[in-house]
Amino acid sequence: MGRYHSDFQGERHRFADLREVLAKASPRRSGDELAGLAAESDAQRVAARAVLADLPLTRFLEEPLIPYEADEVTRLIQDTHDAAAFAPLRHLTVGGFRDWLLSYDATPGALAAIAPGLTPEMVAAISKLMRNQDLISVARRCRVVTGFRSTIGLPGRLSTRLQPNHPADDLRGIAAATLDGLLHGAGDAVIGVNPATDSVANGMALLDMLDGLRARHGIPAQSCVLAHVTNTIRMIERGAPVDLVFQSIAGTEAANAGFGVSLSVLREAQEAALSLGRGTVGDNVMYFETGQGAALSADAHHGIDQQTVEARAYAVARAFRPLLVNTVVGFIGPEYLYDGKQIIRAGLEDHFCAKLLGVPMGVDVCYTNHAEADQDDMDTLFTLLGVAGVNFIITVPGADDVMLGYQSGAFHDALYLRSTLGLRAAPEFEEWLERMEMTDRQGRVRALAPQHATMRRLLAEGSDAGEH
Structure with a gap:
């Protein structure tokens, strides 16, 4: 019995x-x-x-x-x-x-x-x-506020990760996508690149380019190359300009071992990043990514349902005072979340559980091309999360990540949410956008003419990136 x-x-x-x-x-x-x-x-x-x-x-x-x-x-x-x-x-x-x-x-x-x-x-x-x-x-009603160069999670604010991925890690291509996002008011949570080739040398080249762009224009945001945590530690040892340390995590020791990490490795990485002292408004230096189905796909779930084992990953995140955490809610595929209805429910669950635990939660509102979902489903989830007070969302050019091969949010989706729900970017980033004449005093993005001084300066970055 x-x-x-x-x-x-x-x-x-x-x-x-x-x-x-x-x-x-x-x-x-x-x-x-x-x-x-x-x-x-x-x-x-x-x-x-x-x-x-x-x-x-x-x-x-x-x-x-x-x-x-x-x-x-x-x-x-x-x-x-x-x-x-x-x-x-x-x-x-x-x-x-x-x-x-x-x-x-x-x-x-x-x-x-x-x-x-x-x-x-x-x-x-x-x-x-x-x-x-x-x-x-x-x-x-759950407020989790963090900071590095920008302050994330304040009431009435919605931040974005600008994700300028490129299938060949071409620096000019990544720079062009980054500038596209900046001109749409994206990037106040992080300018974060998933490297196509996860090596120390490649990661350092990407970091040098992104940090150079940030420094030249005084952008109050943080960059991140989403390399494996052990490679990021090596980059720090070699003097790379690392703002945030990224790692995918899960809710069991066995699943984390499948990612090649342990709690001790994460502590080492956090201490290394803190030693650099690169933050200006805070010292939250970690960035974690999670997603329902990760432990099950590694056969490391111990017979626990995928939503509960996902919530256990937030305990791992909470222990390291991260700047950002996001669930890639529909990324793993229909084997774990079959259709739009399941993706929407999972996104709301993940956001609720993380925020209630005190974790600064964002969501990659996304799906794979073989899921029974479409962009209308994602529009619904974007809107619900905006009402729910999500800390940040992920945005890519045209909602189509050409490197990872999945559908995410577009820069325009963030503009829609900010406009419709009366939300604004992080205060430091918002002030920069206005100073650069890229937005008006209401935080609305301007369409800059090609001859505008800001547009000319930014467009020159594509050529500069090719020299790195």
């Missing part, structure tokens, strides 16, 4: 352990079905949610999903749990905590105070009881 059980429509449903309750309570998604973890019927899903709603929050401290001795992420979660922050919630069930989150008492200040007392499993459990509007309502 299962440890947990519930009666629904005259049938008793039994669940062996907490992992099974969480998995069966999840909204339907292809990854959990692929893993054999999903509910077998809607009735079973409702029964699992009924069990979940009545569980004390303390149960997640008493019953780790992966044994403490077997997984360093579990050890991190338990060793860093803030009992004092959790104390006001200790008497609540999952359902009771959901009710409190949706009440007027859950102010931004109150949410920030409890964040250190929450575990990923707790917030994942709560998300499974929530409708999309609930996820939006709570996430909107």
